Amino acid sequence: MRHTLASGETRQVFEGIGAVGTAAFYVLSIVTVAAFLIGSWRRTQKYRRGRPAGRGGTIRRALLVSPLALRRRPDTGSVAQVATNATIGRRNRGVGIAHFMVFWGFITLFIGTVILTIDFDIVRHVSKWFWGHEDSFFTGTFYLGYSVVLDTMGVATVLGLTYLALRRGVRPPARLDYSRAEQPAGGYSRKALVLGDWMFIGLFAGILITGFLGEAVRIVANKFPEFEIWSPAGWLLARGFEAVGLSAGAAATTHTVVWWSHAFLALGFVIYIPYSKAMHMLVDGVNLLAHDKNATRALPAPPADADHIGYRELADFTWKELLDFDACTKCGRCHEVCPARTGGAPLSPRDLILDLRQWADLQTGGKTLLDREQRPDATGPLQNGQAAVAGTVIPAKTLWSCTTCMACVEACPVGIEHVPTIVQMRRSLVDAGTMDPTLQQALQNLASQGNSFGKSARMRARWTKGLETPIKDARKEPVKYLWFVGDYASFDERLQDNSRLLATLLTKAGVDFGILYEGERNAGNDVRRVGEEGLFEMLAEQNIKSLEAAQFEEIFTTDPHSLNTLRNEYPALGATYKVWHYTELLVHLVESGALPVKPLNLRVTYHDPCYLSRYNGVIEAPRTLLAALGCELVEMPRNKTNSFCCGAGGGRIWMDDSVLSERPSENRIKEAAALEDVGHFVVSCPKDMTMYSDAAKTTGHDGTLTVLDIVRLVDQALVRPPAEPATDDVAVPV
Amino acid sequence: MRIAVILKAVPDLVEEMELTSDGTDLDREYLKFVTNEWDEQALEEALLLKDSDGAEVVAVGMADDPDIEQALYSAVAKGADRAVTIAGATGVDTRSRAAAVAAWLKDNPADLVLSGVQAPDDLDGQLPAALGAALGLPHVSVVVSVALDGAAAIVRQEFSGGRAADLNVTLPAVLGIQVARQAPRYAPVTRVRQVMQSTTIDEASVAVDEAAAGIRVRRMYPPEKTTHAEMIDGSPAEVAARIVELLRSRSLVKG
Incomplete structure (x- = not known):
């Protein structure tokens, strides 16, 4: 079913933005997509440097053989497991539900934007070339359905995000305290990590708030077209604005400001994704699909072609391990359950992964904007490429603290496998003879x-x-x-x-x-x-x-x-x-x-x-x-x-x-x-x-x-x- | 600079030892052999010298010692440059060992000859002394550290009561090592296995006069079990009283 732009219920894209504004938006969009692609490409290049991980079969099973598998204690991932956020909700129901709402809310809003792009930037032009008039499917029943779905999911996202932000801000669980288990002699600061978390939530919240505001003021400016009740959240908000005396004229002016704020926040967020904690949105689904607990049960044999024993340098790590580093969202579930950390040993599985991530990024020229630990000296993860990873970047005493109990791997909601990586690094310590006399x-x-x-x-x-x-x-x-x-x-x-x-x-x-x-x-x-x-x-x-x-x-x-x-x-x-x-x-x-x-x-x-x-x-x-x-x-x-x-x-x-x-x-x-x-x-x-x-x-x-x-x-x-x-x-x- | 380290395979003392039927030797058939722990110290000291001053370290064992190849491969895995077994010595007594090693060293001179100060079957530490005598070289035993100083070595010799002396010894010399400056390093099994694939142990043969031993074992005796552990029961006060009584009665404390 096709409708022309003039007929039926719809809303105008770029309403009140003008030709110059529209052109500017397209330029910004292209810059944004380019920056996003460059960032993502650099990340991908980093993983491509990794050794083979032998996870082809695992991913195939997760995607094709048993995509719907949702077992209580799965050894490997599945599409259903990712889609339901099952690993996040495990032992943390509230967080699981909130994340599920944000997860699907974001995906829906993203798909909504893609649909709009297809209609406005492709269908409209293509139809004009072929038939001489501009077609659009963004109208009538489709538009009404689109509006109600996106509005509902937008509300769900706001609710989920509010829960997560309140939990983090008002009474955070102890594991969200980022203090290190192993204390570097020269001190350290993890303030940027906290800032990164709030930047992520803040950008996200900003996009949603300006989105709803924009919708509401547009409805006020258009004097409440009846069909816009299919955008219930925007409609209610609009009624609220009307009640406090916002006129249609003032609403139209406000709309432009809100529209641009929304645009800047959304484009900024897209750029921000591959350079920040937000990259977990891209990485973690893949990491879960590639996850296999059997790799911890049966440790990998050393690579046959290695010229040294155990992990010493970045080239020793597999792509799955490099992906593990980027997958970490710092949730601290591993940190909480780790018996070494609990007992006061200088090991936290989270610190280990974060340190390796920062060190790997330093080697590959990876750019992470916030989410970085600062130190007054170039120690630990801040060391250059010459430093041996086992015993220098990660101190030997940290590696020796692990009981290999697998609680971290079991607790991790995003499929990080800490234990095999620790053992690989221990292998190089054993090779160098760095160990307790006992x-x-x-x-x-x-x-x-x-x-x-x-x-x-x-x-x-x-x-x-x-x-x-x-x-x-x-x-x-x-x-x-x-x-x-x-x-x-x-x-x-x-x-x-x-x-x-x-x-x-x-x-x-x-x-x-x-x-x-x-x-x-x-x-x-x-x-x-x-x-x-x-x-x-x-x-x-x-x-x-x-x-x-x-x-x-x-x-x-x-x-x-x-x-x-x-x-x-x-x-x-x-x-x-x-x-x-x-x-x-x-x-x-x-x-x-x-x-x-x-x-x-x-x-x-x-x-x-x-x-x-x-x-x-x-x-x-x-x-x-x-x-x-x-x-x-x-x-x-x-x-x-x-x-x-x-x-x-x-x-x-x-x-x-x-x-x-x-x-x-x-x-x-x-x-x-x-x-x-x-x-x-x-x-x-x-x-x-x-x-x-x-x-x-x-x-x-x-x-x-x-x-x-x-x-x-x-x-x-x-x-x-x-x-x-x-x-x-x-x-x-x- | 070449350092020869003399290694000896000795029975693992965790094994139960039995004598042969004629009572003149241990029944070696089912025994597990390990490297003499003091020889491990000597090897570590040699490797430390190699690390600090650069040296060729040669690990030397007797071809007839059981499992000596394992000890030599392990020495190479730890950093020794090559390994040699010497065949031709008869008997297992220290003097004929010393004669055999001396005969080999005459053809293969070393600047430093290190061995453990003693062994479970050489508790009076004859080997370094006999070796020094046979080669006509200076000899110091109970050495706890070695530093190279041109054509000499500065060695610390330990005496009783925690006293020690630094001695300046002209090289070549023979040293009996009590303890290395750091604990012997670990030989990862993967490395040892790689060494077994890639390294050949040199085989040398010497002629030693049978009379060199000078002694003949007539009979050995298994140790008699004379000590018993006493388990002390009772209240803490009673246990303490018994401990005090024991300490006094054995003159372990004064008063």
């Missing part, structure tokens, strides 16, 4: 004996001594399950009782299982996360050799860290196995009646190990098990995938933690101690057992909170013949 000792022990304790590899299975029924040697006879025991459960004397208990229970339940005895080595999960890739390869090769020589159907592990690398990283080395956690096995045995139990009637809380819940989604098995044992589970505020790290991961257990103001494990114990009438802190990871037993003591909660492995509860609940006493009395209710 870590070096642990690595040397792992290299010589295959365990971090420095004990003889031949002593690995010594804990099995004294078991009534010896454990089968899977290297010598076939078994159904291979139990990959792990270092801590094998060597730590405080944990060997638990290992023996599990063995006894499995034997009682008739499970056909065996171990590798001295053929087992540390699985290498944390060695890899330390950045000692060569040692990881060596340990994995040794384990795979033992595994290949053994006969079994499936693996189960006591250690969630071993589970992660066996399940997610060994396949790349040619060893693919079905890997279970022992809680999954136990829940099966209890539910099937192989282990008959009676209710314990305990109120307990349960700590999700990072590598079990967040990394591998084993969340329900321990909860089902607790329920089957008649335990009432009282959840800590941070639970399941939002669990809080004990502080031991990523090799931190081998490093000095005396720099921390509060150990993450102590923070966690306090969280549990605040629960009412909960006397048991249940864990399902050997490292957790040591970390939390210690933390319960150092925080003085060891009298009221018993830290115990879930296997103890199973043992306690076991229905046994009258003559046979329980193995111990740890879990007896008090």
